[in-house]
Amino acid sequence: MELSVANLKKSKAFTARPVEKEIVWGKSTFTCFVRPLSYQTAIGDIAAHRGADPLACRIASSICDAEGKAVFTVADITGEADPEKGALDPDLTNLLLIAIGEVQNVGKTKP
Template identity: 50%
Template sequence: MKLTLDNLKDMGAFSGALVERDIEWKQGDETHTATVHVRPLSYHTAMSDISSVRAGGDAGAARIAYCICDEDGNPIFKASDITGEADPERGPLNHGLTMELLRVIGDVSGLGKRQTPKS
């Protein structure tokens, strides 16, 4: 195969549109559910991760802030909302929700699934 934009597009090599997913997490004894819109990992995510680390930030918080959006693609979090720095009284996002958001980002982006080359 020749590496061309058309071939890459046909293969799905671009991150594409937001993906809607339902999530579920526990907070204390209660189970909560929500619908989220996830931007699949892409070139921009990689650059955001690198920029965050270089600036002394938190790459995990930056990833959640970049990938979790409203239905129009606008971020619903800033990294400081995730870490708790935006509002020290509110504190950081709880463990259960944080892990569920990271899980759904990985799921939408195909992380953890071994890609087998097509013959």
């Protein structure tokens, strides 16, 4: 089979639309969207390999809006974008990572 966008599309080589997840953090409930593993997450993984914060890279590359556009930058998560606001809350960070894990592990057999 010739490598082409059309053949790759038929082979389902492109990631699906973002998956809607509900995050309950404290007294707030947020709807977020999680991008399945994709080109963007690969770029985030490469940035982490080059020294960027790996968890911030994973969150920034995976959490998006309904259209697939990033919600955060790595600097938003680590607090570097706005030192007065600080880094993302650790409990919220864990909840986002759990949502990411749930989306990226859909259909995988558990040991």
